[in-house]
Amino acid sequence: MLKRFGIVLILSFISVLSFTTSASALVNYGNVSGWMASTSVSKIGFFSASDIKLYITKNSNWLMTDTNFSTYITHAIDSWHSVVNKTTSTGTSSNFVKSFNGIGRSDANSLSIPSNVLGLNTWTASTYYGYGKAYGTHNFDVYTIQKSVTYLIWSTSGAGKTSDFTANQWKNVFAHEYGHGLGYYGHSANSTKDLMWEDTSSYSDWGTISPTQYDKGHMGIVY
Numbered sequence: 001m002l003k004r005f006g007i008v009l010i011l012s013f014i015s016v017l018s019f020t021t022s023a024s025a026l027v028n029y030g031n032v033s034g035w036m037a038s039t040s041v042s043k044i045g046f047f048s049a050s051d052i053k054l055y056i057t058k059n060s061n062w063l064m065t066d067t068n069f070s071t072y073i074t075h076a077i078d079s080w081h082s083v084v085n086k087t088t089s090t091g092t093s094s095n096f097v098k099s100f101n102g103i104g105r106s107d108a109n110s111l112s113i114p115s116n117v118l119g120l121n122t123w124t125a126s127t128y129y130g131y132g133k134a135y136g137t138h139n140f141d142v143y144t145i146q147k148s149v150t151y152l153i154w155s156t157s158g159a160g161k162t163s164d165f166t167a168n169q170w171k172n173v174f175a176h177e178y179g180h181g182l183g184y185y186g187h188s189a190n191s192t193k194d195l196m197w198e199d200t201s202s203y204s205d206w207g208t209i210s211p212t213q214y215d216k217g218h219m220g221i222v223y
């Protein structure tokens with residue numbers, strides 16, 4: 001049972017124009033260690049802004065209390081802070097860098113989000129930035145992220161049921177999705193204990209609520 005979307009959708013436009021005109025300025029990351037994403041994953045990203053403007057929104061089908069919603073978002077941000085080292089501030093619907101959107105299962109259905117998904121993230125604006133090699137041979141591409149959207153889904157039944165989640169389960173989901181938002185494309189291939197492991201059905205517990213040293217090492221490639 002796959003509970004999270006396996007793919008971080010890039011809905012936006014990788015600018016062909018900027019790619020072709022700035023090719024000589026592309027960053028070459030060379031050979032990197034600490035690449036923990038699956039070898040089928042060839043992307044990683046980072047927020048280009050030094051200040052992450054947050055926009056938090058919900059609809060009537062999101063039944064979590066505002067206090068808990070805020071607590072879990074704060075947890076997600078704090079859990080990655082030592083790697084990302086960005087400030088956060090309040091953004092608006094028009095100028096945000098990162099949004100958190102609380103929705104219900106019916107809304108998720110309208111967005112074609114599979115029924116077993118708890119949350120998902122999309123980079124809605126990103127730009128090609130550079131390239132490198134992991135394992136000495138595995139090529140990857142780096143993107144700057146200008147805008148990233150996370151959906152959290154309140155569901156009362158089925159494989160994606162979240163309405164009975166404990167605080168640790170929610171902290172895991174929020175921090176995991178924020179990891180995608182910050183640039184972790186794909187999932188850890190290292191350990192089920194990693195925050196960025198994909199399949200929550202393989203968890204013996206939900207003890208991981210923050211990035212592990214491996215999650216941090218992977219993200220640290222670009223931050």
Ligand SMILES: [Zn+2]
Binds near residue numbers: 004005006180186
């Ligand atoms: Zn994921």
